[in-house]
Amino acid sequence: MRTTDARIAVIYYSSTGTVHRLATALAEGAADRGAEVRLRRAAELAPAAAIDSNPQWRAHLESTDHVASATHDDLVWANGYALGSPTRFGNVSSQLRQFLDTTSSLWERGVMANKPATGFTASYSTHGGQESTLLSLYNTLYHWGTLVLPTGYVDKDVAARTGGNPYGVALSQQHAAQDAGLLDAVLDAARLQGSRLAEVAARLAVGELEEAAA
Numbered sequence: 001m002r003t004t005d006a007r008i009a010v011i012y013y014s015s016t017g018t019v020h021r022l023a024t025a026l027a028e029g030a031a032d033r034g035a036e037v038r039l040r041r042a043a044e045l046a047p048a049a050a051i052d053s054n055p056q057w058r059a060h061l062e063s064t065d066h067v068a069s070a071t072h073d074d075l076v077w078a079n080g081y082a083l084g085s086p087t088r089f090g091n092v093s094s095q096l097r098q099f100l101d102t103t104s105s106l107w108e109r110g111v112m113a114n115k116p117a118t119g120f121t122a123s124y125s126t127h128g129g130q131e132s133t134l135l136s137l138y139n140t141l142y143h144w145g146t147l148v149l150p151t152g153y154v155d156k157d158v159a160a161r162t163g164g165n166p167y168g169v170a171l172s173q174q175h176a177a178q179d180a181g182l183l184d185a186v187l188d189a190a191r192l193q194g195s196r197l198a199e200v201a202a203r204l205a206v207g208e209l210e211e212a213a214a
Contacts, residue, residue: 005205006035006198009074012084013042013095016056018122019084020064022169025187026082026120029194035201038078040070042095070099075106080201081117081146082194083137090129091136100140113145116200118193120169130170138167149200151193158192161185169193 008030014020020041027039044051044061051057075081085096092100106112119137123130141148152166153159159166162185163175169190176182 006030006033006080006201007078008035008037008080008082008194008198008201009040009070009078010037010082010084010194011040011042011070011074011096011099012082012120013086013093014060014064014084015046015086015093016054017060017063018171018173019086019120020060020067021187022120022122022171022190023082023084025190026084026169026194026197029191029196030080030082030198031194032191033195033198033202035080035198038074039067040074041067042093042099043069045095045098072103072106075103076111079115079205080197081112081115081141082120082197083117083141084120085133085137087121087123087129087133090132092133103144107144110145112141114204115146116149116197116204117141117144117146118149118151118168118197120190120193122171122173124173126163126172126175128172130165130172131167134167134170147200147204149193149197151189154196155189155192158185158189162189 010023010027012019012023027037031037085092119134121130121133171186
């Protein structure tokens with residue numbers, strides 16, 4: 001298996017930086033596995049007044065201005081996807097949702113079909129809707145025809161240290177503030193998931209090449 005056969009698009013939205021940190025860790029895990037990685041952010045939709053009402057929001061937006069916005073080309077290029085969003089009332093943020101809602105033409109062509117994909121999220125409170133956000137995100141992946149790659153309990157030690165969410169990498173900001181080691185544990189889980197995503201994408205890519213050559 002040639003790990004360089006994996007091309008991973010990590011596409012996320014983050015307002016104050018938590019999901020961005022998870023996205024970066026996932027990208028690191030995939031890159032460490034030998035994958036080519038594109039880190040992309042969903043375009044901001046909120047009005048300036050809303051952003052300026054939260055200094056962290058404005059500061060994060062300006063500090064990540066160098067991160068390119070996600071485009072359809074990223075979905076065409078990649079053979080594995082990691083999609084991330086903060087929890088918004090137990091659902092995907094409007095910014096990431098807007099990008100996903102533009103992909104009908106790619107869906108009709110089967111561009112995303114048979115490619116592995118995973119999700120990640122963050123919320124303020126421990127039970128702030130993380131699981132429902134991930135399940136909502138996966139509804140799009142089902143329609144795309146992707147192969148959903150949840151975290152499961154593949155690494156039981158990592159699962160135990162991060163709260164045991166089998167649906168995807170997730171972080172509670174409130175819990176992390178109370179547990180000094182939680183953030184590091186979740187970032188480790190994100191790197192592991194990025195590595196797994198790259199491995200699965202590479203295996204599928206090699207399988208396709210071998211089938212084409214047969």
